[in-house]
Amino acid sequence: MLCAGNPELAELRGCARDFLSRDSAEYGWVPAVDGWLASWDEAFSARLGDAGLLGLTIPSQYGGRGLGHLHRYVVNEELLLHGAPVAAHWFADRQVAPALMAYGSEEQRRSLLPQMAAGRLYCAIGMSEDGAGSDLAAAASRATRTDGGWLLNGRKLWTSGAHRAHLIVVLARTSPRDPARRHTGFSQFLVAPDAPGVTVSPITQMSGEHHFNEVVFADVFVADADVLGEIGNGWQQITTELSFERSGPERILSTAPLITGVLQELSDNDVGAPLAAAVGNLVAQMASLRQLSVSVANALADGRDATSRAALVKDLGTKFEQQSVETSADLLEFAEGAGAHRTAVVGLLAAARLHAPMFTLRGGTNEVLRGIVARGMGLR
Structure with missing residues (x-):
């Protein structure tokens, strides 16, 4: 599992955090909700590639680092938590690169994978x-x-x-x-x-x-x-690709910059037991869904079928994302304060409300995903 005590993953997470802190300070980007879809910044993707934080699972002979899916997971988790502008490279790194490694010709791999690892090739x-x-x-x-x-x-x-x-x-x-x-x-x-x-x-x-x-x-x-x-063989190929698409941390953390911003606002207030319980419930849901998402990453890393579990992550994760928007709005009402940070959080809330209807649609509607889960359980 993705343990905090894993020194290799902890070191990589630290490198990602340091990069994001420095890059944000130098280039002035600010956290965004749904950044993996809405925040396109080609220069950022190139800098991320130059820092060795892209193409982590791509073999070294194709320009990547030859690491595992959990290494990629911790970096992507940090990118999403920070609301970084990752949309330019996201689809290439998330599912096109794994598809090329699994099914692509040698010519395709040598031509495309190095550009993806460098953050300079964008896919739809x-x-x-x-x-x-x-x-x-x-x-x-x-x-x-x-x-x-x-x-x-x-x-x-x-x-x-x-x-x-x-x-x-x-x-x-x-x-x-x-x-x-x-x-x-x-x-x-x-x-x-x-x-x-x-x-x-x-x-x-x-x-x-x-x-x-x-x-x-x-x-x-x-x-x-x-x-x-x-x-x-297209259907068999996209089934694997959709497991990557549906199970990643972006199905849980699209609203993470909003949630963390609200929690920071609340940290300066003396919250009562009911409010503390609401915060605990929000964080507990996120932690539980993260464990489910990581279990799919482990399965994919081992080459096991994860179709049903990936669908479950997407179903539960995107429902959580939608619910987290109004929960965050309710919690923000209890936070007393003003200033630039609160203004930024209010802006994140407005953006999240506009994007929330899409959460449960893209990557497959929840109704279809539940059918996949049911078939996986032998119920259909």
Whole structure:
């Protein structure tokens, strides 16, 4: 497990904290809620890579450090707790790099992994579609054989960061749909957003923020060298990728800068027993979910299937994140004080309220995730 007494992990955590403290002081970034989605800072990602705090699980021959998933976990935990601007590199480091290591060709690994470890290659994930969000087996995008490669046609929605990414990993059908075997016939492709036939259009939130996109593929040529893994093995590949996506600390700590800010405000107040109990409950939930998340990291590190547990982390974790927003708002009312810190916390609360509806949607709705858990238990 992820023990505080592990000296190697403790040293790495200390290095991450020192880096974040120095970097924030020098470059002036401030903690943000949902920073892994909303705070895109390419220069920060490059500095993180230069500091050796990216690509931790990527083997050294591909520019990484060749460490384990728990090493990556503690660094990401610190990044999220500090609300650092990590969105530029997040998807590449979280799931595209592991997919390349597991399924990619040697050429793809040598070309892409060093740039990811350096924090200088940004990826988007082209899975969800209109009518096939959480039910990815209903995806209608198709790739058909042509000389030297494939012609890709289709439309992806909610593709985070596609307008800034160097690469989109696209899930598409490469054989006709079989109603009796809905999960067969999928493949994955590495597609440049500026390739001929690709159109990226913004989906702007009511707040004015732009993270999501609609991406349309119209007869986009994808060379055989840009197929990720094996043709027809796409579903098996994304099942593993989704375990990384759904189980990480970002499913628990999106609101961590808000929670820690509120707790700091309360620390200067004489709180009564009911308020102390509410704080204890909040922290206990976070600690329990963290242990569940770490258990999935251990399973993935050992090469074990973690599909059901990853879905459980995402379900419980994102519900906790939503509930933590209003709990934090209630607790903040009891904190007397003013000044720059309180102003910052109030700003974090406003941002968290805008983002909270997304927590239980992205990465699979909770209803679909519960179906995955039920199947894993043999109940469906």
